[in-house]
Amino acid sequence: MAIQVKLLDHTRDPIRTLYVAYRTAYSSLTPMQIDRRIEDGRISREKMAAFIDKRLETGHASPLEQVWFEIGISGVSRAFSHQFVRHRIGISFEQQSQRYVKFKDAKFPFTVPKSVERAGMAGKMEAAFAQLGSLYQELLDAGVPAEDARFLLPNAASTNFKIVVNFQELLHICDLRLCTRAQWEFRRVASMMRAEVHRRFPELGKYLQPKCGELRAGYCDEDYEAWEACPIGRKRPHKRDLFTLFDSYRKGELIPLDDADFKLIEREETAVP
């Protein structure tokens, strides 16, 4: 089953909302006065976006909670949904029910992971699901309520979501779930949510990165072996290396620049583009 993700609705103008929230904190003007200055064109969108960028370099994150996104997600597995609903702050879920929605005609939609296909086992998995579908139908036909017949359904069974998530929590979800350590389906959904927000609001979408992104922490805080195995690890320092570097600096143990280095610096052809 193909995953679909769509931004259905959002805070009317997130850039304006963020600007008014941040400016209120740092200005003698009231939020109403700030809003009026935006309304009459005294504050341009570029100025608002630049101000927000500066604020986002700091840890002042509470204004991000004032921006929300309403997102529809379909064709995801219950294996994904178990993980998704573990996020508990700044996000509200509505999920298709297996109590009120009965699958029809002895069939339920499901996901077969690529790894199962690569192992040449997709046919066997699908056959097992077909059998489960038949038994599920038999139970329903025998009068078993859907809430009990669903005990047969596997993690692969599909489900749908309608969520509302604020920007702060979406950043946090992307920190964790765009990381290459996260499960593939969650990485796919997080990437699709990122693409949807980016399509509509590139000024905000650019911040939706894994936690090692240059606009997030900028380094990897996973274990060293995971960092070594990560395909993008070579672009990011591991926290252990940062601490080692800091420790060397503090103890005055950094390799000193010597005459040879300064000769290199003086050379005309040394300039790095």
Ligand SMILES: Cc1cc2nc3c(=O)[nH]c(=O)nc-3n(C[C@H](O)[C@H](O)[C@H](O)COP(=O)(O)OP(=O)(O)OC[C@H]3O[C@@H](n4cnc5c(N)ncnc54)[C@H](O)[C@@H]3O)c2cc1C
């Ligand atoms: C790669 C990966 C592997 C995982 N493996 C497992 C696993 O094996 N088993 C398992 O059970 N779970 C696992 N999880 C789930 C994980 O433990 C969290 O439950 C999940 O990521 C939800 O994130 P969160 O706790 O940051 O919640 P969110 O709701 O997204 O939290 C947002 C922020 O609020 C803070 N916060 C939320 N609630 C509280 C609170 N009550 N008190 C104080 N601060 C709070 C959080 O610290 C976080 O900073 C895994 C997650 C990942 C990304």
